Amino acid sequence: MKGTTCCGNGGSKDAAESLIIIGGGSAAFSAATRAVELGAGKVTIINDGLPTGGTCVNVGCVPSKTLIRAAESLHRAAHNPFAGIKTNGKLTDFSAVIEEKRQLVAQLRQAKYVDVIRDLPQVHLIKGHARLLDAHSVEIGEMRLTADHILIATGATAAIPEIPGLSEAGYLTNESTFELETLPESLIVLGGRYIALECAQMFARLGSRVTVLQRSEHILPTETEDITNALTGYLTEEGLEILTAVAVEQVSRARQGVAVTAIINGEKREIAAAHILVATGRKPNTHNMGLEHAGVLLDEHGFIQVSPTLQTTLPGVWAAGDVLGQNMFVYTAAYEGALAAENALSKADRLADYTALPWVIFTDPQVAGVGLDERQAVAAGHDAEVATLPLSYVPRSIAARDTRGLIKLIRDKKTDLLLGARILAPEGAELLMELAMAIKFGITVRQIRESFHAYLTLGEGIKLAAITFGKDVAQLSCCAT
Numbered sequence: 415m416k417g418t419t420c421c422g423n424g425g426s427k428d429a430a431e432s433l434i435i436i437g438g439g440s441a442a443f444s445a446a447t448r449a450v451e452l453g454a455g456k457v458t459i460i461n462d463g464l465p466t467g468g469t470c471v472n473v474g475c476v477p478s479k480t481l482i483r484a485a486e487s488l489h490r491a492a493h494n495p496f497a498g499i500k501t502n503g504k505l506t507d508f509s510a511v512i513e514e515k516r517q518l519v520a521q522l523r524q525a526k527y528v529d530v531i532r533d534l535p536q537v538h539l540i541k542g543h544a545r546l547l548d549a550h551s552v553e554i555g556e557m558r559l560t561a562d563h564i565l566i567a568t569g570a571t572a573a574i575p576e577i578p579g580l581s582e583a584g585y586l587t588n589e590s591t592f593e594l595e596t597l598p599e600s601l602i603v604l605g606g607r608y609i610a611l612e613c614a615q616m617f618a619r620l621g622s623r624v625t626v627l628q629r630s631e632h633i634l635p636t637e638t639e640d641i642t643n644a645l646t647g648y649l650t651e652e653g654l655e656i657l658t659a660v661a662v663e664q665v666s667r668a669r670q671g672v673a674v675t676a677i678i679n680g681e682k683r684e685i686a687a688a689h690i691l692v693a694t695g696r697k698p699n700t701h702n703m704g705l706e707h708a709g710v711l712l713d714e715h716g717f718i719q720v721s722p723t724l725q726t727t728l729p730g731v732w733a734a735g736d737v738l739g740q741n742m743f744v745y746t747a748a749y750e751g752a753l754a755a756e757n758a759l760s761k762a763d764r765l766a767d768y769t770a771l772p773w774v775i776f777t778d779p780q781v782a783g784v785g786l787d788e789r790q791a792v793a794a795g796h797d798a799e800v801a802t803l804p805l806s807y808v809p810r811s812i813a814a815r816d817t818r819g820l821i822k823l824i825r826d827k828k829t830d831l832l833l834g835a836r837i838l839a840p841e842g843a844e845l846l847m848e849l850a851m852a853i854k855f856g857i858t859v860r861q862i863r864e865s866f867h868a869y870l871t872l873g874e875g876i877k878l879a880a881i882t883f884g885k886d887v888a889q890l891s892c893c894a895t
């Protein structure tokens with residue numbers, strides 16, 4: 415079978431191979447451009463639900479990060495640590511902040527998605543909900559399309575927990591939160607992972623009274639307690655209320671908005687706010703698509719099961735991005751989209767490789783990580799050693815009068831190879847790539863320690879942390895060696 419044919423208009427067959435992509439987000443666009451580079455004759459992207467570009471540009475990374483930055487500007491203006499300097503910040507027009515965010519989203523959607531395929535005559539964008547019929551055909555309403563290969567890149571959506579009264583009371587998700595026209599006087603955030611915490615701090619800094627309700631004992635439950643306790647402390651100092659080990663019993667409408675009834679530390683408590691934001695996880699967009707019927711195996715949560723080459727259990731059908739349920743980041747979605755297209759069209763059989771995958775939580779201080787933490791390193795059988803450097807030892811942080819956070823390196827004692835790192839620091843994610851490169855290319859802790867790091871950069875903290883494996887950093891003079 416060559417070229418995409420459409421029984422609706424009797425379409426033509428091209429010599430080169432064809433690809434249908436279900437979903438129009440980052441994984442899809444990356445797959446489409448890679449497929450064209452590989453000589454695909456026709457690539458059809460079918461998107462529905464979110465606008466072109468999917469989650470990241472419309473209701474995820476872009477709106478959240480620009481609003482987080484806006485809130486940070488306000489916070490920094492109001493919290494200047496230097497003597498003799500008086501600053502103040504004031505939110506004067508929340509709807510103008512939202513309007514500017516809208517313009518940025520529209521601009522990036524156009525530049526990074528719409529314009530990218532406008533110049534590729536092989537790529538066609540269709541709007542509609544697609545269902546898979548078999549390994550080569552897809553149906554969109556009355557229309558049926560066929561192609562040599564099919565890629566499913568339908569992403570994920572906010573998972574809504576089954577809490578009595580929640581639907582009736584009404585709630586916000588990432589699709590509605592960044593569109594509020596007025597700043598909520600108060601906000602309950604359900605969840606304690608990255609989306610929940612980023613939004614919670616952002617709204618608190620803009621002026622909302624924020625309460626975070628987290629089911630487990632700690633926020634960021636997959637991280638170690640040194641990180642989660644410190645972050646909890648910093649957020650609490652800023653005025654957020656962080657409640658953990660919370661069992662929510664019910665949500666109801668209240669005079670001022672919504673009220674949550676919950677058991678916290680064995681006691682029943684009612685918390686009221688203007689809005690409730692649900693950020694308790696993501697669920698795959700795999701429903702009503704005929705996937706299992708066609709032979710595509712899903713896991714118990716509905717995420718698509720794939721081989722290491724990203725092929726589903728139906729040969730010829732591939733999957734990429736959030737719909738896989740792992741490493742749900744836009745850069746992994748794009749990586750997987752391109753890889754799946756390559757494996758489909760050029761039979762490359764390349765395996766997905768997530769070695770040294772960096773990740774970031776955009777709170778302030780940021781939480782950033784790569785590789786294993788100390789518990790994971792021991793569980794993986796390493797003779798692991800940890801060096802933790804509080805930022806109060808880093809000259810850049812001291813000079814900036816902001817020593818919140820730490821840098822933690824984990825190495826294998828025998829080989830001196832870096833196994834992982836965790837960073838809690840303002841703009842700490844900018845430090846991550848040196849460590850990711852070290853892990854990926856086998857650079858030892860000693861080699862990091864022996865490399866020049868410019869004095870009075872935050873990056874110098876990496877070198878200091880590396881030195882901490884063998885020395886007490888408190889004893890070093892300036893420009894540590």
Ligand SMILES: Cc1cc2nc3c(=O)[nH]c(=O)nc-3n(C[C@H](O)[C@H](O)[C@H](O)COP(=O)(O)OP(=O)(O)OC[C@H]3O[C@@H](n4cnc5c(N)ncnc54)[C@H](O)[C@@H]3O)c2cc1C
Binds near residue numbers: 464471588734
């Ligand atoms: C609030 C928030 C903040 C985030 N911040 C970051 C960040 O800072 N950095 C980062 O790396 N990642 C971030 N992410 C994650 C990132 O947005 C996702 O990992 C990424 O967008 C996933 O891309 P995708 O192509 O797999 O899916 P999506 O972008 O979700 O695209 C899937 C598209 O398919 C459509 N669709 C679904 N079903 C069908 C169907 N049957 N037929 C046709 N179309 C269909 C959907 O409506 C959507 O348009 C964030 C996510 C959220 C929610």
